[in-house]
Amino acid sequence: MAQIKLSNLRHSYSSSPAGDADYALKKIDLTWEDGGAYALLGPSGCGKSTLLNIISGLLIPSEGKVLFDDQDVTALPPARRNIAQVFQFPVIYDTMTVYDNLAFPLRNRGRDEETVKRRVTAIAEMLEVTTMLTTRAANLSPDNKQKISMGRGLVREDVNVVMFDEPLTVIDPHLKWKLRSKLKELHQRVKATMIYVTHDQTEALTFADQVVVMQDGEVVQIGTPVDLFERPAHTFVGHFIGSPGMNVLPCEVRGGAAFFGGERIALEGPVSGAGDGMAEIGIRPEFVSVSKTGEGIAAHIRKVADIGRHKVVEAIAHDSRIHAIMDGEAPDAGDAVTLEFNRSQTRLYKDGWLASSPEGGAR
Ligand SMILES: Nc1ncnc2c1ncn2[C@@H]1O[C@H](COP(=O)(O)OP(=O)(O)OP(=O)(O)O)[C@@H](O)[C@H]1O
Numbered sequence: 001m002a003q004i005k006l007s008n009l010r011h012s013y014s015s016s017p018a019g020d021a022d023y024a025l026k027k028i029d030l031t032w033e034d035g036g037a038y039a040l041l042g043p044s045g046c047g048k049s050t051l052l053n054i055i056s057g058l059l060i061p062s063e064g065k066v067l068f069d070d071q072d073v074t075a076l077p078p079a080r081r082n083i084a085q086v087f088q089f090p091v092i093y094d095t096m097t098v099y100d101n102l103a104f105p106l107r108n109r110g111r112d113e114e115t116v117k118r119r120v121t122a123i124a125e126m127l128e129v130t131t132m133l134t135t136r137a138a139n140l141s142p143d144n145k146q147k148i149s150m151g152r153g154l155v156r157e158d159v160n161v162v163m164f165d166e167p168l169t170v171i172d173p174h175l176k177w178k179l180r181s182k183l184k185e186l187h188q189r190v191k192a193t194m195i196y197v198t199h200d201q202t203e204a205l206t207f208a209d210q211v212v213v214m215q216d217g218e219v220v221q222i223g224t225p226v227d228l229f230e231r232p233a234h235t236f237v238g239h240f241i242g243s244p245g246m247n248v249l250p251c252e253v254r255g256g257a258a259f260f261g262g263e264r265i266a267l268e269g270p271v272s273g274a275g276d277g278m279a280e281i282g283i284r285p286e287f288v289s290v291s292k293t294g295e296g297i298a299a300h301i302r303k304v305a306d307i308g309r310h311k312v313v314e315a316i317a318h319d320s321r322i323h324a325i326m327d328g329e330a331p332d333a334g335d336a337v338t339l340e341f342n343r344s345q346t347r348l349y350k351d352g353w354l355a356s357s358p359e360g361g362a363r
Contacts (some may be wrong), residue, residue, distance in 0.1 A: 002068040002160040002193060004032040009064035011050055024050045025061070026217040032161070032195060034069075037187045039204035042214035043240070047350045048197045051214075052163055055195070057081045059257045084153040084162045088169040090145035092152070093136035098129060101137050102151050110155070112198050119290060123151045126186055143175045150183070150348055154190055168203060176227065180206045201241050213237050213253070227282075230345075234345050238282050244312060244323045248349070249286065250282045252294060261318025265342045273355030280349040287342035288324035292331060296338035304330050316340060 020026055024290040025047045032038055040048050053059040054066060055077035066074045073081055084105070092101045102120045110323035111119075119322035124130045127147050134138065137148060146167065151164050164183070168176050184207050187194050196207045204211050205225040213221045213228065213236075221233040238246030251258045256271050258264070260283055265281055289296075290313055311330040315322045317339060324339065331337050348356035 003034045003070075004064075004161055004193065005067040005070070005358075006030045006051075006054070007067060009054065009063045009066070010053075010145045011047075011054065011059065011061045011063075011270040023062075024217055025054075028064070028219060030212065030219060030222070032193060034193055035191050037184070037194050037196075037207060037209045039198060039208035039211045040090060040214065041201060041204040041211055041240075045201055046214040047217045048199075048214060049165070052165060052195070052197055055161070056083050056085060056163065056316055065139050072323050082158065082160045084156060084159045085163045086150050086153040086162070086167045088166045090142070090149040090170070092137045092145055092148050092162045094136070095136055097133065098124070098135050098137060098140070098148055099133040101148050102133075102155050105152055105156050119155050119157065123245065126154075127151050127182065141187045143171050143179065147179065147182075150179075150186075154186060154192070155267070159192065161195060164194065164196045166198055167196075168198075168200075169270075170284050176203075183207055201243075205241070213240065215240075231347075231354070232282065233354050235280060235282060235349050238284070242284060242286075244285055246282050246284045247320075249320050249323050251279055251281045253279045253348070253350075255276060260320075263318075264311070265341065266347060267348050267356045268344050269357045269359035270291050271348055271355060272357045273353065274348060274350035279355065280352075281341075282347045282349050282354075283322075283341045283345060285312065285325045288322060288332060288347035289342070290326060290337050291340070292335065292337055294340060296340040299337050300340050301333050301335045301337060303333055311319060 008030050009025055010023055011025040012023045016023045017023060021121045032360060042048055056063050057076055065072055071136045088251045099120055102123055103116045106119060126134055129147060130222060131170060168179055171179055180203055198204050210222060211225060211228055212219055215236045221228060221237045228237055228241050251261050253271060253274050254276055258267055260281055299315040300318050303314040305312045311323045311326045313326055313330055315324065322339060326336045347354060
């Protein structure tokens, strides 16, 4: 396994890029530590596949370098990078048994049959497919086929990185959670550097210790699932992660204080990155309290959705929509209410970027 470093990377599919808009990857500096479980998360078109193809060697970046353990591999073809990839659709040989499918990447590299047996047995046990080893792959269900495909990616001990590209796309929704948690468990046992590419926040947050969030060819935040939830560095991350995402409300900053519809809103701490002028307040629905009698911002309820464990309330205040998540009894549509924001979770954003610090010290 290896540390993978992307240094000053840019990529344009155009032969004569004029400006930033012509770059699928704008400027990426990123280190994937040896043995880490990473997710690369972002909406369609943000550049995830481009980045993956640069790591695997299918694409040579327009600018910058790819380093595996400090060795420059930017110009090396895929076959010389020693990478395992698991794709959206299972890549297995239908006519072979499960055992032979799992053995294939090892035999292909001339491993002796004793090693093949040891690795195949271990991986089959981890994936809970031992009873299927003599079954022909053609007879497997789609999720078992994808499991074997994953096993083929994990069976070699000498790869630099295992990359998963939306591996659960073809899996039935009710089986997805099983494979998701299986993958996490596999990482803990195999300890390989793994990069999991997805546009699905649940998959990313379940699998990864560190999530790299991309938007429009740039990395907007790298952090643990908790970091991304608690302290989004950009309003995009706040929106993209969470259900519903973070509320982003227009505000005016005057003398270090934030005003929403003319009302002063207490922020987590000092404003660190914005002068006077228009900015945005970010507050997650989990930290908005709704009350019929309390203090706070006057609002009215537009909708209440019961989503099982809790209710999602949609309120309108100063012409802005604000979501709140509530347990227990919720008001009804049309009710007049007041909203309070948990101060320590109320952040300021300027031009999309976090511009407030917690009380008692910047983070
Ligand atoms: N071969 C190509 N030629 C020209 N432009 C491309 C090519 N491949 C991708 N792009 C463009 O580069 C940008 C990034 O695309 P990319 O496929 O890397 O995003 P993605 O995040 O992987 O999206 P998806 O999840 O839909 O695969 C997009 O604007 C896309 O249109």
